Amino acid sequence: MGQTHLGLRSKEIARPEDKGGLKRVGAVSELWRYPVVGLQGESVTRAKIVETGISGDRAFQLRDEGGKILGPVPQSTSTTERSILGLGASLDESGGAAVLRITFQDEVASFELPDFSQKLSHAVGVPVRLEESSVLATRVKRGRAVHVISNSSLRALKRSYPGGDFDVRRFRPNIVLDLGDANDFAEESWVGKSLRAGGALLKVETPNERCTVTTLPQGNLPEDKRILQTIVDANGRNLGVMCSVEKAGAIAVGDSVFVD
Numbered sequence: 001m002g003q004t005h006l007g008l009r010s011k012e013i014a015r016p017e018d019k020g021g022l023k024r025v026g027a028v029s030e031l032w033r034y035p036v037v038g039l040q041g042e043s044v045t046r047a048k049i050v051e052t053g054i055s056g057d058r059a060f061q062l063r064d065e066g067g068k069i070l071g072p073v074p075q076s077t078s079t080t081e082r083s084i085l086g087l088g089a090s091l092d093e094s095g096g097a098a099v100l101r102i103t104f105q106d107e108v109a110s111f112e113l114p115d116f117s118q119k120l121s122h123a124v125g126v127p128v129r130l131e132e133s134s135v136l137a138t139r140v141k142r143g144r145a146v147h148v149i150s151n152s153s154l155r156a157l158k159r160s161y162p163g164g165d166f167d168v169r170r171f172r173p174n175i176v177l178d179l180g181d182a183n184d185f186a187e188e189s190w191v192g193k194s195l196r197a198g199g200a201l202l203k204v205e206t207p208n209e210r211c212t213v214t215t216l217p218q219g220n221l222p223e224d225k226r227i228l229q230t231i232v233d234a235n236g237r238n239l240g241v242m243c244s245v246e247k248a249g250a251i252a253v254g255d256s257v258f259v260d
Contacts, residue, residue: 022196022258025186029151030168030176032225032252033057033091035100037133038071040088040169040218046252049200051245052136053145054174056091056098061135062120062128069135070128072213080125084220087123100130140244143205148187148195149173149240156184157239161230167221170214173240177257185233196258199249207238214239 033054034041039151062070062084072085076092083113088103092110100111104123109116111130154166168172168176175197179186190204210231217223231239 002258022036022194022260024256025182025259026150026177026179028175028197028251028255028257029178029254030171030173031251032172032174032176033167034089034172035059035091036084036087036089036102036130037061037069038084039102040085041172042088042090046250048248048250049146049198049245050248051145052140053245057174058133058135058139060092060130061133061221062124063131065121065127067246076126078126082123082125084124085213088219092173096177106236121162127149142242143203144242145245146175146202146243147173147240148175148177148204148243149208150177150179150182150185150187152179152182153185153187153235153239157230157234160237161226164224164227164230165221166227167192169218169221170227171210171239172213175251185238185244188235188238190259191241194246195243195260198251198255199247200245200251201247201249202243203246204243206242208240208242209237210239 031044031047032041033044033047033056035056037058063068064076068075070084072083074083076080089104090101091098092101100238102109102120103117109119117129120130149168149171154168157166158164177187188207191206193204195202195204210228212228214231215225215227231237
């Protein structure tokens with residue numbers, strides 16, 4: 001996966017505008033989805049937001065022989081189990097119907113290949129099976145369908161810990177916002193408000209409390225335990241906000257973002 005940046009990657013932010021009682025605060029700079037729970041995700045330029053979040057996000061999960069759903073942090077007693085955060089997942093939609101592809105260390109395997117399950121279990125280190133996700137309904141019920149984070153928050157953390165790599169992949173957002181020179185952690189001031197991005201309308205429900213997953217290695221990002229400690233010191237463990245979906249719609253990088 002390519003490196004992400006804290007700077008502008010969207011259309012230039014212009015003066016504030018009003019749209020149906022909503023005030024323009026910035027623009028969408030990145031969109032991410034994670035087709036398999038716990039695996040690295042993929043950056044996309046456009047997507048559809050449905051009731052459960054970005055279409056295709058957390059659509060699948062891995063379950064081991066004991067019935068446990070796997071997450072980024074290994075929890076079994078097996079000494080061979082590896083963090084599934086070392087694997088990547090993407091949806092190939094070029095042929096119409098989406099085809100799941102898993103990126104291992106040295107190859108990409110499609111779900112439709114006959115030896116896919118064997119390759120997957122070998123990569124994880126324990127026998128696992130791929131299945132449809134059971135977490136989506138829970139995410140909707142808890143108001144956690146869409147994760148939004150801003151560049152102002154990432155810049156604040158970088159100032160606190162200049163040596164840290166605050167690549168957005170550590171924090172697994174769905175929508176990254178460019179808010180220009182907004183205040184640090186500006187998105188937290190929107191809790192309880194509506195946020196319109198493209199054709200979708202979200203309700204900002206709660207700040208997102210972070211965990212040790214932010215410190216784990218993935219791709220070319222090294223392990224760094226100071227990442228989480230920096231979040232704790234700078235903002236009481238919170239980074240970004242979780243949203244529910246009030247209205248489904250299409251969204252694309254560069255779309256303006258409005259808040260009531």
